[in-house]
Amino acid sequence: MTTSASAVTDIRPGKGLLDLDLRGVWRYRELLWILIGRDLKVLYRQAALGAAWAILQPLLAVAIFTVVFGIFARFSSDGVPYSVFAFSALLPWTYFSESVRRSGTGLVNEGDLIRKIYFPRLIISLAGVITPLVDFAVAFVVLIGMMLWYGVMPTWQIVMVVPLLLVTGLLALAIGLWIGPINVRFRDIKHTLPFILQVWMYGSPIIYPLSMIPERWKALYCLNPMVGIIEGFRWAILGKGNLDLTAIGISAVLIVALLASGLIFFRRMERTFADLI
Amino acid sequence: MTNELAIKADGLGKRYLLGGAGKNHDSVRDLLVDTVSSVFRRRDPATNSASEFWALNDASFEIRTGENVGIIGLNGAGKSTLLKILSRITEPTRGRARINGRVGALLEVGTGFHPDLTGRENVFLYGAILGMSRQEITEKFEAIVDFSEIRPFIDTPVKRFSSGMYVRLAFAVAAHLEPEILLLDEVLAVGDITFQRKCIDFAKRLQKKNATILFVSHNMFTIKTMCTRVIYLKKGKVHFDGPTDEGIKRFEEDCRLATVPWVKNAKDLPIVVKGVELVDQAGREKAVFEHGERMTVRIQYEALRPVKTPNFIVVFSRSDEVACCNYTSESDKFVIDEVSGKGVIEVQTPPLSLVADTYNISILVREKGFGELLCAQLGGSFHIRHPLFDQNFACSTEQAQWRRIDADVAAAPSDRNAGEPYLVVADERR
Numbered sequence: 001m002t003t004s005a006s007a008v009t010d011i012r013p014g015k016g017l018l019d020l021d022l023r024g025v026w027r028y029r030e031l032l033w034i035l036i037g038r039d040l041k042v043l044y045r046q047a048a049l050g051a052a053w054a055i056l057q058p059l060l061a062v063a064i065f066t067v068v069f070g071i072f073a074r075f076s077s078d079g080v081p082y083s084v085f086a087f088s089a090l091l092p093w094t095y096f097s098e099s100v101r102r103s104g105t106g107l108v109n110e111g112d113l114i115r116k117i118y119f120p121r122l123i124i125s126l127a128g129v130i131t132p133l134v135d136f137a138v139a140f141v142v143l144i145g146m147m148l149w150y151g152v153m154p155t156w157q158i159v160m161v162v163p164l165l166l167v168t169g170l171l172a173l174a175i176g177l178w179i180g181p182i183n184v185r186f187r188d189i190k191h192t193l194p195f196i197l198q199v200w201m202y203g204s205p206i207i208y209p210l211s212m213i214p215e216r217w218k219a220l221y222c223l224n225p226m227v228g229i230i231e232g233f234r235w236a237i238l239g240k241g242n243l244d245l246t247a248i249g250i251s252a253v254l255i256v257a258l259l260a261s262g263l264i265f266f267r268r269m270e271r272t273f274a275d276l277i
Numbered sequence: 278m279t280n281e282l283a284i285k286a287d288g289l290g291k292r293y294l295l296g297g298a299g300k301n302h303d304s305v306r307d308l309l310v311d312t313v314s315s316v317f318r319r320r321d322p323a324t325n326s327a328s329e330f331w332a333l334n335d336a337s338f339e340i341r342t343g344e345n346v347g348i349i350g351l352n353g354a355g356k357s358t359l360l361k362i363l364s365r366i367t368e369p370t371r372g373r374a375r376i377n378g379r380v381g382a383l384l385e386v387g388t389g390f391h392p393d394l395t396g397r398e399n400v401f402l403y404g405a406i407l408g409m410s411r412q413e414i415t416e417k418f419e420a421i422v423d424f425s426e427i428r429p430f431i432d433t434p435v436k437r438f439s440s441g442m443y444v445r446l447a448f449a450v451a452a453h454l455e456p457e458i459l460l461l462d463e464v465l466a467v468g469d470i471t472f473q474r475k476c477i478d479f480a481k482r483l484q485k486k487n488a489t490i491l492f493v494s495h496n497m498f499t500i501k502t503m504c505t506r507v508i509y510l511k512k513g514k515v516h517f518d519g520p521t522d523e524g525i526k527r528f529e530e531d532c533r534l535a536t537v538p539w540v541k542n543a544k545d546l547p548i549v550v551k552g553v554e555l556v557d558q559a560g561r562e563k564a565v566f567e568h569g570e571r572m573t574v575r576i577q578y579e580a581l582r583p584v585k586t587p588n589f590i591v592v593f594s595r596s597d598e599v600a601c602c603n604y605t606s607e608s609d610k611f612v613i614d615e616v617s618g619k620g621v622i623e624v625q626t627p628p629l630s631l632v633a634d635t636y637n638i639s640i641l642v643r644e645k646g647f648g649e650l651l652c653a654q655l656g657g658s659f660h661i662r663h664p665l666f667d668q669n670f671a672c673s674t675e676q677a678q679w680r681r682i683d684a685d686v687a688a689a690p691s692d693r694n695a696g697e698p699y700l701v702v703a704d705e706r707r
Contacts, residue, residue, distance in 0.1 A: 009380065011365060012373035034405040042393045116388040117406055118365040274367040275293065 024120045035127045058139040062087045069207045078209045081150045087143050088237040089206040089230045095136040096168050097197045103128030103176025107184050111277040121270045125176045129169045155239035164232045171255045177262030181269035184276050225251040283489040284340040288372035291333040291358050332358040334513040343487040347504035349528050353538050355513040356493045360460050381456025387447030392436035403450045417453045425449035452479040458489045495596035497525050537653040546652050548642045552577040553656035568663040573625045583617035590641040601672045630673040633663040
């Protein structure tokens with residue numbers, strides 16, 4: 001329906017390896033926005049507090065971490081109030097894990113659509129990483145408010161949040177492109193994903209500072225692409241220390257590799273989604 | 278009609294592997310190994326294997342712009358698979374198709390509706406899913422709401438809609454698609470008669486605009502009104518492609534005594550139905566019965582070997598495969614000692630309580646105690662006429678006894694309405 005009047009559609013089995021049909025995705029961009037709009041509208045509907053949950057959820061998470069790790073366990077927070085320290089990392093992490101969850105399980109959740117309607121399936125993975133941006137924006141405003149409350153002033157570096165966020169989204173998309181098709185075939189993904197994400201969270205410098213990692217383990221630790229990203233966010237938001245270019249570089253290389261291979265894998269698996277879901 | 282081609286299909290085939298759709302990977306590791314290795318070597322689509330099944334096999338045809346073509350065939354003949362390939366939902370295993378024009382596919386009405394969103398929001402959502410632009414939907418919004426006849430509820434979440442309202446709204450959106458090529462899968466079978474008429478009008482309006490329509494249906498009447506040409510698919514292959522009347526005739530002949538599709542060992546069954554006749558109380562053979570009439574189903578059979586105490590079962594089912602009623606000799610305490618060679622069995626039904634629709638007959642024979650299957654064949658179809666009720670109301674309806682037991686009303690059952698055919702039914706659906 002979105003092809004133009006004189007369009008010719010050619011249908012044949014498995015096209016070339018690198019035929020990613022990104023133009024098709026662009027043609028269906030309106031459906032992408034509609035699906036995102038639908039998810040946002042539905043998110044807090046029929047909840048008494050409504051969209052206030054977008055503010056409450058990150059606040060509650062930060063409060064729990066502050067009590068458990070900041071007050072009881074007395075984790076170091078590199079000289080800033082623990083709440084602000086934890087929040088500045090929880091902000092990208094929450095966006096990342098929600099995006100991975102959505103883009104990884106979206107295909108199965110939209111099974112009815114995939115069985116009965118044609119559209120580039122990549123749209124679902126893309127919607128999965130775009131929708132949580134709204135919660136991110138709300139939480140970001142809450143974080144700025146909290147920083148001002150604790151007297152931590154943001155610096156110019158805060159604009160770097162934008163490119164860092166883009167990198168986070170691309171990483172989440174790359175992972176979604178890999179696990180989404182696998183989830184279509186093996187629903188085990190849905191059950192294991194929460195645990196993987198939890199382990200990943202404790203393996204990233206969120207509740208503790210990167211400085212707690214012994215120097216000889218640091219290179220290995222930085223293979224986790226979220227390390228560079230989270231440290232980048234801390235640097236941009238809190239305006240302290242230096243940007244760890246090595247960690248960011250490792251993240252960037254990993255993301256490019258995952259994204260390229262993920263796109264090819266996704267396109268390859270996409271052909272049989274309708275038969276498998 | 279021009280001579281320009283709208284659809285050209287060339288040897289389309291779709292293979293499924295039995296025992297679970299798609300490839301059988303035992304683990305994620307197998308899947309990854311297979312994917313990685315398949316990247317480096319082209320799959321050979323012709324590989325043969327015992328567990329595979331060609332839902333569509335070497336289908337070739339050409340459809341000119343403006344043609345309206347019906348796709349007919351038994352369940353599992355590949356009709357839906359063909360539409361899924363042409364609408365790009367799934368890829369063919371081999372062959373290719375060229376489609377010239379804007380395609381609109383309606384394989385199911387209302388896929389993508391979200392229960393928590395209002396009718397208005399769903400119009401925009403569903404429109405976008407079907408491929409309409411936001412501007413297009415905004416322009417047509419009023420017309421869509423009028424068509425759906427549910428204006429008062431347009432700002433209510435659709436989860437509070439009755440299923441009838443839901444379908445109306447969904448179809449109203451779909452009916453405002455203006456594709457050059459429309460692929461329709463049995464969607465006209467929804468809604469009540471007035472609504473169905475609207476849907477046929479929609480298809481006719483598209484016909485006037487020289488749209489190409491490919492239409493899958495089990496309803497031969499609709500096919501006859503809408504299509505000049507039919508493609509009859511049989512076991513995944515194009516069995517007949519030509520004028521509607523001839524195609525339907527061939528299809529109905531094939532259907533008459535064909536084996537029921539779910540039977541696997543058809544050749545080994547010892548009893549074969551040679552003919553089925555439907556006879557009314559006056560002894561006339563016919564295919565259209567009134568609601569409340571009694572029907573005699575006369576079954577000519579041949580037992581290839583002597584069979585002791587067979588249990589004959591006659592089932593009437595709708596085109597959507599819902600079995601609506603059955604008659605079995607065993608439950609009716611009719612004992613058949615043994616059958617061998619040719620013979621005739623007759624069953625007279627009680628007054629038929631079925632509502633207006635087309636019903637397919639299946640004749641099954643089982644061993645005593647609903648044991649092993651001895652015969653399973655289709656026995657043609659018939660229509661039931663009813664002035665009021667169709668499948669939107671019920672599968673069947675019968676006259677019942679009514680009475681009021683309020684304090685101030687006499688408790689005696691009234692037989693006043695015994696002579697009146699129907700209770701007055703308030704128009705509860707709109």
